[in-house]
Amino acid sequence: MENPFKFGMVVRGADFCDRKKEMTDLIHIISSGMSVTLISPRRYGKTSLIINLLDHLDGYKKVYIDLMSVVSLNAFLEKYSSEIFKSAGGLKKFVNKLNRMIKISGKISLDIGNLNLEIDVDPKATDDVENIIELPTKFDGKFVIVIDEFQEIMNITEIDLVSILRKKFQFFQNAVFIFSGSKSSVMREIFSNPAKPFYRFSQIYELQNLEIEESRKFVTDKFRSSGVEIENDAFEKIYEITNGHVYYLQALSYHLWFLTKDKKKAEIPDVYIALKKVIFGEKAAFESLWDELTPNQKKILKILSRNFSPYSARLSAGSVNRALESLKKIDLVDKNGEFRITDPIFKIWLNSYEK
Numbered sequence: 001m002e003n004p005f006k007f008g009m010v011v012r013g014a015d016f017c018d019r020k021k022e023m024t025d026l027i028h029i030i031s032s033g034m035s036v037t038l039i040s041p042r043r044y045g046k047t048s049l050i051i052n053l054l055d056h057l058d059g060y061k062k063v064y065i066d067l068m069s070v071v072s073l074n075a076f077l078e079k080y081s082s083e084i085f086k087s088a089g090g091l092k093k094f095v096n097k098l099n100r101m102i103k104i105s106g107k108i109s110l111d112i113g114n115l116n117l118e119i120d121v122d123p124k125a126t127d128d129v130e131n132i133i134e135l136p137t138k139f140d141g142k143f144v145i146v147i148d149e150f151q152e153i154m155n156i157t158e159i160d161l162v163s164i165l166r167k168k169f170q171f172f173q174n175a176v177f178i179f180s181g182s183k184s185s186v187m188r189e190i191f192s193n194p195a196k197p198f199y200r201f202s203q204i205y206e207l208q209n210l211e212i213e214e215s216r217k218f219v220t221d222k223f224r225s226s227g228v229e230i231e232n233d234a235f236e237k238i239y240e241i242t243n244g245h246v247y248y249l250q251a252l253s254y255h256l257w258f259l260t261k262d263k264k265k266a267e268i269p270d271v272y273i274a275l276k277k278v279i280f281g282e283k284a285a286f287e288s289l290w291d292e293l294t295p296n297q298k299k300i301l302k303i304l305s306r307n308f309s310p311y312s313a314r315l316s317a318g319s320v321n322r323a324l325e326s327l328k329k330i331d332l333v334d335k336n337g338e339f340r341i342t343d344p345i346f347k348i349w350l351n352s353y354e355k
Helices: 020-031 046-056 073-087 126-133 150-155 161-169 184-192 212-225 232-242 246-260 268-291 295-305 317-329 344-352
Strands: 036-039 060-066 107-111 116-120 142-148 175-180 203-206 333-336 338-341
Touching: 020 036, 020 046, 020 175, 020 203, 036 046, 036 184, 046 060, 046 142, 046 175, 060 073, 073 116, 073 126, 073 142, 126 161, 142 150, 150 161, 150 184, 175 184, 212 232, 212 246, 232 246, 232 268, 232 344, 246 268, 268 344, 295 317, 295 333, 295 338, 295 344, 317 333, 338 344
Parallel strands: 036 175, 036 203, 060 142, 142 175
Antiparallel strands: 107 116, 333 338
């Protein structure tokens, strides 16, 4: 039988842990005509949440733009416009109208084989850039436009694209936006800094760990649907280890299911064996990350992994503060009342790593 747990990929439908509260909140925000920015540490399931959210939104042309591989202005404009056309019926439908819908002095053509637009715009020709960005306004109906990995927009340096997007987006009457990214510190800087163009453009929605009861239902239902009974104590241990972290909740349950699918019962000792497998799978990435850290960053992380105050380190307060700020910028640490390590398995690994 196929393992009922999925991780490391976008999941939807029955494989998605419902996040009913978040789904209800986001549907309300979008339906009210407001844009929203999703912020959370990595591996919290933002993209899966967005894809499932789109599945629940009716009456919209739905656009999903992933900026992870976009490194230039023209690459952005190509992806942006191609996805807009795709949501409105496909590029083939508009092939004879391209030059009327996008009036620019630069070059625009259609790659018939891949059904993608090819755009060559001079970054100095801001009118061209703005005309392409205005594309959704040329269509009837409402759009919901997702821009995932939005922080990558900062890597486009030929032009102040962020300011241009803000300038044009604010006048769209038929579109709401969902912004998301895997670097929460950069996303906060873009959307929460009063000096930045996107300040107060959208409602910021902080994605939290899964609640215990929602996690319990998801995990136990998945085990039972595959003929495996999981003891309540075993689930409680899973939640204690992962703290409701979506990726690790699925990963730990995935390995636990393989260990117990034949004996049809999952118990606490099995959870610890599954945990070793999860840590082994992350070991190379953790070691690579550790090697890139400064000595002070390492000291602070070691202390936090043992649930002590970072200021108990034998460092000056200034050194501690600098280390904490740098760790926050790379999303290894955040502060919710107290400073904490964002990755629960990395925290466990730190306690066993002696270097």
